[in-house]
Amino acid sequence: MITHRGRVLLVRHTYGERDTWYIPGGRMHRSEAPLQTAAREMCEELGVEGLHWRELATWDMRLERIAVLVTTLHAELDDPSCLRLDPVELQEARWFSPDALPTPLGSEVRPLIALLAERPNS
Numbered sequence: 001m002i003t004h005r006g007r008v009l010l011v012r013h014t015y016g017e018r019d020t021w022y023i024p025g026g027r028m029h030r031s032e033a034p035l036q037t038a039a040r041e042m043c044e045e046l047g048v049e050g051l052h053w054r055e056l057a058t059w060d061m062r063l064e065r066i067a068v069l070v071t072t073l074h075a076e077l078d079d080p081s082c083l084r085l086d087p088v089e090l091q092e093a094r095w096f097s098p099d100a101l102p103t104p105l106g107s108e109v110r111p112l113i114a115l116l117a118e119r120p121n122s
Contacts, residue, residue: 003116021104021109053075
C-alpha cells in the first residue's frame, strides 16, 4: 500500500472488474521475498522505485472469493507526480482519503486500510 500525506493510492486495472478500485500489488515470484515483490510490482506497474517498504502483517484473507495469504506492506511516496502507469495493466491511479473512498472497492481495500490505521508507525 502506498500513501502520500494521509491519502492512499488506489488503482483500476485494464482487465477484470475495470470499474473497481484496488490497492496496487501483485504475486510473488518463486524465491522472491515480499519486499522484493513490492519493489518489483510498483516499478513495473507505477514506475516508482526506491521506496522504503515496511511490513505491516501477513494474514489469510479472501480476495474475490479466493483464499490467499497476503503480506501487507506500506511505503510513503514523497512525490506523487512521479507515477508512470503501465497502460497494459492500469487504466487509472488516484489518491483518496481513507474516509472518502470510491466505489466499487475490491474486497481487500477497507481491511488493509484499517490495518494501516492500526499500525501507523510500526
